[in-house]
Amino acid sequence: MAKLLGLTLMGLALAFYRNHQSSYQKRLNAFREVTPVELPSCHLVKGIEAGAEDLEILPNGLAFLSSGLKYPGIKSFEPDQPGKILLMDLNEEDPAVLELEITENKLDLPSFNPHGISTFTDEDNVVYLLVVNHPAFKSTVEVFKFQEKEKSLLHLKTITHKFLPSINDIVAVGPESFYATNDHYFADPYLRSWELYLGLAWSNVVYYSPDKVQVVAEGLDFANGIGISLDGKYVYIAELLAHKIHVYEKHANWTLTLLKSLNFDTLVDNISVDPVTGDLWVGCHPNGMRIFFYDPKNPPASEVLRIQNILTDEPKVTVVYAENGTVLQGSTVASVYKGKLLIGTVFHRALYCTL
Ligand SMILES: *[C@@H]1O[C@H](CO)[C@@H](O)[C@H](O)[C@H]1NC(C)=O
Numbered sequence: 312m313a314k315l316l317g318l319t320l321m322g323l324a325l326a327f328y329r330n331h332q333s334s335y336q337k338r339l340n341a342f343r344e345v346t347p348v349e350l351p352s353c354h355l356v357k358g359i360e361a362g363a364e365d366l367e368i369l370p371n372g373l374a375f376l377s378s379g380l381k382y383p384g385i386k387s388f389e390p391d392q393p394g395k396i397l398l399m400d401l402n403e404e405d406p407a408v409l410e411l412e413i414t415e416n417k418l419d420l421p422s423f424n425p426h427g428i429s430t431f432t433d434e435d436n437v438v439y440l441l442v443v444n445h446p447a448f449k450s451t452v453e454v455f456k457f458q459e460k461e462k463s464l465l466h467l468k469t470i471t472h473k474f475l476p477s478i479n480d481i482v483a484v485g486p487e488s489f490y491a492t493n494d495h496y497f498a499d500p501y502l503r504s505w506e507l508y509l510g511l512a513w514s515n516v517v518y519y520s521p522d523k524v525q526v527v528a529e530g531l532d533f534a535n536g537i538g539i540s541l542d543g544k545y546v547y548i549a550e551l552l553a554h555k556i557h558v559y560e561k562h563a564n565w566t567l568t569l570l571k572s573l574n575f576d577t578l579v580d581n582i583s584v585d586p587v588t589g590d591l592w593v594g595c596h597p598n599g600m601r602i603f604f605y606d607p608k609n610p611p612a613s614e615v616l617r618i619q620n621i622l623t624d625e626p627k628v629t630v631v632y633a634e635n636g637t638v639l640q641g642s643t644v645a646s647v648y649k650g651k652l653l654i655g656t657v658f659h660r661a662l663y664c665t666l
């Protein structure tokens with residue numbers, strides 16, 4: 312009897328393991344290979360060698376990029392260098408990359424580890440840059456004022472909150488207010504493994520303002536990129552390991568109601584909303600295995616999707632760019648300006664293309 316019970320338990324454990332293996336491989340889309348989709352003219356951006364994990368382009372063509380992310384378990388080409396915020400002026404013919412100096416800071420620059428970024432421009436045209444930072448694997452949001460003439464960032468404040476233990480991306484809705492996606496990735500190595508391997512859908516979305524902080528969505532399998540529609544009525548959230556983009560209606564009290572979800576065959580990372588058309592441009596990882604288990608001989612691919620008419624019954628999804636990692640590894644974000652596409656990556660380079 313004991314022997315039978317033992318065998319049954321072993322069988323159950325094996326079944327659980329097999330099930331879990333397959334769901335883990337499915338969540339990481341482990342068997343996907345890309346079919347190349349090229350653009351007429353692309354070149355790698357000089358001066359970006361260690362990632363441009365997130366980027367945002369202002370309506371005047373100035374682009375901010377976060378570079379040098381140190382992400383537990385993920386490749387870094389500059390593991391001993393602090394992260395930085397870079398600036399490009401996309402009005403230039405061959406835009407140069409400039410590192411923005413951080414001034415008057417109470418920041419510990421050697422441990423600066425920038426991740427998601429977002430800008431907010433107020434009615435006096437002051438540009439605030441909000442940056443998710445992971446000093447010593449904690450999570451903070453750093454608020455900077457952009458000083459265009461000086462080409463510098465004036466550090467204004469550091470925001471931390473118990474509802475923001477492990478932030479991935481933010482979208483600013485005021486100089487000190489934002490929506491943030493939260494996972495467990497930076498908070499705790501054990502929780503990280505559970506989140507990654509078991510898919511317990513522990514991620515949430517938090518609205519933060521100086522007077523109110525609230526959870527506005529939860530139960531997500533690694534909430535990642537977040538964006539807001541041009542009219543400010545909808546919030547888009549990428550659920551990385553479920554391969555979904557969710558559309559939420561945003562209410563006056565900042566809560567969100569789920570309207571619809573779109574499914575993809577790729578790990579959807581950052582979302583940029585096209586400032587002219589309102590289309591979504593999404594940086595994706597076709598095969599997540601290659602991102603989380605880096606092998607230079609079999610590098611992670613890059614893929615950029617464009618989603619048009621997302622609110623209608625028939626959104627149009629186009630693969631705008633796809634490449635097996637020989638040129639560009641691990642795309643996270645893509646954004647457009649005047650017929651050009653700028654693509655960033657977790658730890659590799661950035662690509663600038665003509666559409
Ligand atoms: C926020 O507003 C929505 C829509 O008006 C409402 O359904 C919801 O109950 C409100 N939630 C809170 C917490 O006030």
Ligand SMILES: *[C@@H]1O[C@H](CO)[C@@H](O)[C@H](O)[C@H]1NC(C)=O
Binds near residue numbers: 635
């Ligand atoms: C990727 O594609 C390039 C060009 O199409 C090809 O030469 C290369 O062998 C491919 N690499 C892998 C790892 O599939």
